[in-house]
Amino acid sequence: MSAVAVLVADGFETIECLTIVDVLRRGGVRVALVSTMSTRDAVSSQQIGIVCDYTLDEVDFDEYDYIVLPGGLPGTTNLRRNQRVCDLVSEFATTKHVAAICAAPSILGELGLLVGRRATCFPGFEKTFPAGTYAGGKTVVVDGNIITASAMGQALPFALAVLEDIAGKTAVAKVREGIQL
Numbered sequence: 001m002s003a004v005a006v007l008v009a010d011g012f013e014t015i016e017c018l019t020i021v022d023v024l025r026r027g028g029v030r031v032a033l034v035s036t037m038s039t040r041d042a043v044s045s046q047q048i049g050i051v052c053d054y055t056l057d058e059v060d061f062d063e064y065d066y067i068v069l070p071g072g073l074p075g076t077t078n079l080r081r082n083q084r085v086c087d088l089v090s091e092f093a094t095t096k097h098v099a100a101i102c103a104a105p106s107i108l109g110e111l112g113l114l115v116g117r118r119a120t121c122f123p124g125f126e127k128t129f130p131a132g133t134y135a136g137g138k139t140v141v142v143d144g145n146i147i148t149a150s151a152m153g154q155a156l157p158f159a160l161a162v163l164e165d166i167a168g169k170t171a172v173a174k175v176r177e178g179i180q181l
Helices: 014-026 075-081 083-095 105-110 152-167 169-178
Strands: 003-008 030-035 041-043 049-051 066-069 097-101 140-143 146-149
Touching: 003 014, 014 030, 014 097, 014 152, 014 169, 066 083, 066 152, 075 083, 075 105, 083 097, 083 105, 097 105, 097 152, 105 146, 140 152, 146 152, 152 169
Parallel strands: 003 030, 003 066, 066 097, 097 146
Antiparallel strands: 041 049, 140 146
């Protein structure tokens, strides 16, 4: 079974970060909240504090198949500023899987990882995408090993798309039934 690392920096969007953790865990997927800072503590853009499972230095990323980048500001900016995060995202986009939502897909654009792909993001952040890449808003886009979503309103469909990619339609049906969707 796949393992997922959700990378967290201060200023993350609460729902985008925690919805995917909830859905994937309900679907039987191993998920870790990984702080990109020196402490496991993080504060969302809505000033909600969480304690992550690990810091970057405590994780062996060889054990993970997916990296998830929640959006939010300044969370996305804080993720992008971290060279180790950028290196991991580049590696996972090349050899494993990356999922990003809201402003966070802009990181993929800035790193040149969306060439020849379709992706979405929060309106205005598509300026980092190569020409012809932006698939429009209010949606989730699956393009091979990269999944993107436009905003907080797509957090649940985004999480279900990642779950389907990892565990299949049966796992998604089970979670949908369990949450009465």
